[in-house]
Amino acid sequence: MPKYFIFPIYTLVLFVSVLALVPRKDIHRLAFYGLFLGAIPDVILILLLHVSGLAGYRNLGPFGFLNIPFFPPIAWTAFFILFLYFLPRVKPWNYLYVAAAAGYATMFSNILQNLNVFQWHYGNLLIPYIFFISWFAFFTWAYYRLHSYYKQQQPVQLSNTAQVARRPALKNRVIRMPKLKLNPFSKNKLK
Secondary structure (H helix, E strand, C coil): CCHHHHHHHHHHHHHHHHHHHCCHHHHHHHHHHHHHHHHHHHHHHHHHHHHHCCEEECCCHHHEECCEECHHHHHHHHHHHHHHHCCCCCHHHHHHHHHHHHHHHHHHHHHHHHCCCEEECCCCCHHHHHHHHHHHHHHHHHHHHHHHHHHHCCCCCCCHHHHHHHCHHHCCCCCCCCCCCCCCCCCCCCC
16 A cells, blocks of 8 residues: 555544544534634645745645645644644643644654655754644634634624514413402492
8 A cells, every 4th residue: 555545544534533522513613713723724834834845745646736735634624623622721731732732743744754755854853843833822822712702792682572583482471461459349440
C-alpha cells in the first residue's frame, strides 16, 4: 500500500471518532468552528508554509493538487470538532490542553515526515511545536470570543401572540371570570 493512503485513512479514523464520541447536536454546532477556524486556515497555512519554505507536502499521489492535499483540511475539521468538544472550561486546564494538543500535532507531523509525505525544512520539533501551539491558542481564543458573543445575544422580543405560539402552555389559558355575588337584599339589582 502506498504511503500517501495515510491521508484518507487518518481522515476516516477522525470522522469515525467524531461520530462515536460527539453527540449529533454538538457536531452541528462545532462543525462551523471546525470549518472556519480549522480547515480554511489550514489551506492558508499550507500555502504560507510552502511559499516561506518552512515546510511542505510531498508524495501526495492522487490526493492533492498544486502541493495542496485534499484530505488534511477535512481531517483538521474533524480534529477541531473533537478538540472543542473535550476542551476544558476551567482556565489552567485549557492551557495545558492546548499545549498537549500541539504536542500531539507535532508528533503526528513527525510521523508524516518519517513516512516521507510531509517535510519540515528547519527542524522537526521546536518550529512545528511553536507553529501548532500558536495556531491552537489562536483557535481557542477565537472560539471563546465567538462562543461568548453568540451566548450574549439577547433573543428578539416577541409580541404576545408570538410568545403564545412559542409556548403552547399559554395557548389554552383558562380565563376565569370573577364571581359575582348576587344578594337579593342589595340595592343593585340586575334588570
